[in-house]
Amino acid sequence: MAVHSILSDVTRIALFATCLADTLFPDVPRATVTVLERLGHRVVFPAGQTCCGQMHVNTGYQREALPLIRRYVDTFEPYELIVAPSGSCVGSIAHQHAMVARRQGEEQLALRAEAVAARTYELSRLLVDVLGVEDVGAHYPHRVTYHPTCHSLRLLAVGDRPVRLLRRVSGIDLVPLPDAEVCCGFGGTFAVKNADTSTAMLADKMRNVLATGAEVCTAGDSSCLMHIGGGLSRLRTGVKTVHLAEILAATAGAPTAGTAAAVG
Amino acid sequence: MSTFLGLPARRGLRGTSPEPALRGLRGSRPEPVHAPRGVGHLRGSEDFPAAARRALSDTQLRRNLGKATATIRAKRAAVVGELPDWEELRSAGQAIKAETMANLGGYLEQLEAAVTARGGTVHWARDAIEANNIVTRLVQAAGATEVVKVKSLATDEIGLNDALAAAGITASETDLAELIVQLGHDRPSHILVPAIHRNRAEIRDIFVAEMGDADPALTDDPVALAEAARRHLRRKFLSATVGISGANFAVAETGTLCVVESEGNGRMCVTLPRTLITVMGIEKVIPRWADLAVFLQLLPRSSTGERMNPYTSMWTGVTPGDGPQSVHLVLLDNGRTAALADPVGRAALHCIRCSACLNVCPVYERTGGHAYGSVYPGPIGAVLSPQLTGVEDNASLPYASSLCGACYQACPVKIDIPTLLVHLRARHIELQRGARRVPSAEAITMAAASWVMADPGRFAGAQAASRSGRLLGRRGTISALPPPLAAWTRARDAPVPPAQTFRQWWHSQHRDDAEPGPSSQADRDAQ
Numbered sequence: 149m150a151v152h153s154i155l156s157d158v159t160r161i162a163l164f165a166t167c168l169a170d171t172l173f174p175d176v177p178r179a180t181v182t183v184l185e186r187l188g189h190r191v192v193f194p195a196g197q198t199c200c201g202q203m204h205v206n207t208g209y210q211r212e213a214l215p216l217i218r219r220y221v222d223t224f225e226p227y228e229l230i231v232a233p234s235g236s237c238v239g240s241i242a243h244q245h246a247m248v249a250r251r252q253g254e255e256q257l258a259l260r261a262e263a264v265a266a267r268t269y270e271l272s273r274l275l276v277d278v279l280g281v282e283d284v285g286a287h288y289p290h291r292v293t294y295h296p297t298c299h300s301l302r303l304l305a306v307g308d309r310p311v312r313l314l315r316r317v318s319g320i321d322l323v324p325l326p327d328a329e330v331c332c333g334f335g336g337t338f339a340v341k342n343a344d345t346s347t348a349m350l351a352d353k354m355r356n357v358l359a360t361g362a363e364v365c366t367a368g369d370s371s372c373l374m375h376i377g378g379g380l381s382r383l384r385t386g387v388k389t390v391h392l393a394e395i396l397a398a399t400a401g402a403p404t405a406g407t408a409a410a411v412g
Numbered sequence: 413m414s415t416f417l418g419l420p421a422r423r424g425l426r427g428t429s430p431e432p433a434l435r436g437l438r439g440s441r442p443e444p445v446h447a448p449r450g451v452g453h454l455r456g457s458e459d460f461p462a463a464a465r466r467a468l469s470d471t472q473l474r475r476n477l478g479k480a481t482a483t484i485r486a487k488r489a490a491v492v493g494e495l496p497d498w499e500e501l502r503s504a505g506q507a508i509k510a511e512t513m514a515n516l517g518g519y520l521e522q523l524e525a526a527v528t529a530r531g532g533t534v535h536w537a538r539d540a541i542e543a544n545n546i547v548t549r550l551v552q553a554a555g556a557t558e559v560v561k562v563k564s565l566a567t568d569e570i571g572l573n574d575a576l577a578a579a580g581i582t583a584s585e586t587d588l589a590e591l592i593v594q595l596g597h598d599r600p601s602h603i604l605v606p607a608i609h610r611n612r613a614e615i616r617d618i619f620v621a622e623m624g625d626a627d628p629a630l631t632d633d634p635v636a637l638a639e640a641a642r643r644h645l646r647r648k649f650l651s652a653t654v655g656i657s658g659a660n661f662a663v664a665e666t667g668t669l670c671v672v673e674s675e676g677n678g679r680m681c682v683t684l685p686r687t688l689i690t691v692m693g694i695e696k697v698i699p700r701w702a703d704l705a706v707f708l709q710l711l712p713r714s715s716t717g718e719r720m721n722p723y724t725s726m727w728t729g730v731t732p733g734d735g736p737q738s739v740h741l742v743l744l745d746n747g748r749t750a751a752l753a754d755p756v757g758r759a760a761l762h763c764i765r766c767s768a769c770l771n772v773c774p775v776y777e778r779t780g781g782h783a784y785g786s787v788y789p790g791p792i793g794a795v796l797s798p799q800l801t802g803v804e805d806n807a808s809l810p811y812a813s814s815l816c817g818a819c820y821q822a823c824p825v826k827i828d829i830p831t832l833l834v835h836l837r838a839r840h841i842e843l844q845r846g847a848r849r850v851p852s853a854e855a856i857t858m859a860a861a862s863w864v865m866a867d868p869g870r871f872a873g874a875q876a877a878s879r880s881g882r883l884l885g886r887r888g889t890i891s892a893l894p895p896p897l898a899a900w901t902r903a904r905d906a907p908v909p910p911a912q913t914f915r916q917w918w919h920s921q922h923r924d925d926a927e928p929g930p931s932s933q934a935d936r937d938a939q
Binding site for chain 1: 461468774775778779811812813814815817818831837839840841842854858859861865866867871875889891896897899900904905906909912913914915917918922
């Protein structure tokens with residue numbers, strides 16, 4: 149990777165926490181910090197950050213998304229390497245920011261957005277492609293199944309990188325999820341606008357998760373996990389959702405909070 | 413002067429179009445027209461969420477769809493996987509379609525000239541009403557009161573059977589699934605498998621009640637059902653003097669029309685009758701004969717999961733003494749030039765109607781095709797129907813997707829359906845902005861969220877306010893939220909906001925962490 153060369157002199161990684169995880173799932177960006185610091189990197193949290201604007205774009209409000217895109221670009225432009233623990237937010241940054249800016253006639257912003265997007269990585273891609281690690285020194289003695297989220301899978305093509313990272317976690321019992329690549333039914337405002345269809349999709353996802361006998365369902369997106377976990381919790385299945393970053397952050401001395409607390 | 417199609421308004425070419433109204437299309441219409449209301453099947457009677465809600469509770473539908481789409485997905489994956497150049501084929505298909513749309517007017521004129529030179533007659537129909545009138549008049553001119561039809565989405569789109577019936581002409585569908593749908597006074601629910609929502613017991617009952625010549629002792633054995641249909645249809649094939657078809661492709665270079673099918677009913681319809689009328693959406697034209705080599709590989713593998721379909725019929729004008737001696741081609745616009753006028757949206761016109769996107773769509777698999785309210789269901793319908801009718805008439809369809817992207821991955825001509833859906837959502841919101849005096853609750857919420865999120869201080873304030881949600885839940889979850897989020901908590905718990913946001917935690921840990929940044933902006937942000 150071209151980015152690899154900059155690591156020799158710049159080890160600083162800017163964290164985009166994402167608005168959802170910052171507000172509702174703070175353990176996820178905290179775990180991201182833990183993993184990266186354990187690997188010897190410096191993490192900074194640019195305080196100007198808010199939201200990537202995906203909800204606005206995907207609901208049709210591109211005009212309202214524009215200030216958020218501008219904020220993302222302004223905030224992260226000074227950084228050489230940016231990470232977010234979300235395939236969906238990074239997918240939006242990579243595939244929508246420049247497109248929306250162009251549609252609003254902001255060519256200059258579009259060019260800047262493209263440059264920043266090229267330096268913005270989903271966590272598993274950063275770890276495997278840029279930092280070149282698969283064993284992050286984690287310990288997680290639980291039966292786990294992995295759900296590949298649609299945007300990490302299809303927009304970012306992360307492939308089996310998350311699975312490669314999980315396989316190197318000591319103590320883990322990683323079991324494959326049937327029909328793993330089928331959408332869980334979240335889809336942002338789709339979950340509310342088409343709640344019935346979303347729930348029907350969720351039911352099938354939960355059925356497959358439960359069939360694995362796993363204690364934990366993991367994924368690279370807090371949003372999809374909020375949806376799957378919300379269903380698993382409602383039905384009192386006893387199965388929890390835990391973000392990939394939290395599993396990678398867990399060690400024998402510091403098990404992740406997500407396995408102890410009830411699912412959010 | 414040229415029209416929006418890029419067609420030069422040349423007087424000589426109009427000679428083939430006797431209808432005065434059609435001259436408008438070739439002349440100087442300033443605005444592309446959408447498919448008219450009140451005719452055809454592009455609009456549902458209710459919006460997608462309401463129709464989907466009903467469909468989701470139909471257990472037979474859920475089971476049929478789950479089984480059928482899983483089977484066809486596996487077949488498609490197997491035959492696509494055995495082609496080493498599948499991705500190159502997709503790219504070639506996409507490139508040919510893009511080139512065609514960039515010069516659609518030119519290729520249509522070339523097609524018209526080639527068909528005419530070979531003894532065929534070309535008619536231009538601006539919309540469903542004109543197309544129905546043209547076909548009705550042609551059938552009447554042939555002196556027929558019965559016609560046989562090849563399965564055709566275009567004729568279904570314009571409601572041709574209804575129009576013919578109003579003129580006293582009986583149109584018989586000859587594709588087995590279309591026959592089931594027609595006899596059942598039903599609507600197709602899948603592009604390729606129109607009766608996917610029916611099981612064999614239902615089909616048996618429909619045949620016995622509606623076919624007229626079915627044995628009352630008919631069983632629901634598939635072989636017996638197929639035999640009953642075969643006997644019923646054979647009488648139709650041998651007596652009909654007019655056949656009506658759609659077209660999968662029309663080659664501009666040669667004037668050749670092409671129908672791809674599996675049952676042989678199409679071959680009967682395009683060879684036995686004296687008169688053959690083809691109704692074709694204008695986007696079906698392809699430039700060159702050689703382009704068929706690309707599409708005839710892409711289509712069957714994507715569609716039925718076969719290496720090659722059983723019957724591919726091609727005809728070029730009239731062949732004296734062989735086959736139909738009166739050959740007509742009706743070129744249908746019905747909103748297509750309106751789609752063409754949108755540089756992003758026009759990619760929906762690249763569709764070759766394989767239905768691969770339906771079979772991989774997790775929404776379609778659960779709701780079925782009727783919920784989309786249009787002859788074009790599934791992901792491609794969600795981007796095509798609103799463009800043909802105008803977004804305002806199918807406003808719920810662009811939202812009928814979780815944007816999972818499975819459709820884009822499966823599309824043989826690489827239509828980026830998720831991007832088109834997002835684009836049409838934006839067009840819908842832009843239309844609403846222009847049309848509404850008072851913004852919707854959603855628009856107000858989105859504007860407020862944008863204002864909050866545009867500033868980190870305001871965002872932190874909103875985060876603090878959200879912690880009042882801690883009062884709603886215990887032990888980490890909330891089981892009931894107020895509207896509009898009540899739609900979330902009907903089936904899912906919601907997380908209780910944590911005591912501390914990440915931002916607060918970070919600042920509690922890094923208060924004195926003066927971060928040396930490459931620019932002053934970064935320094936400020938990192939504080």
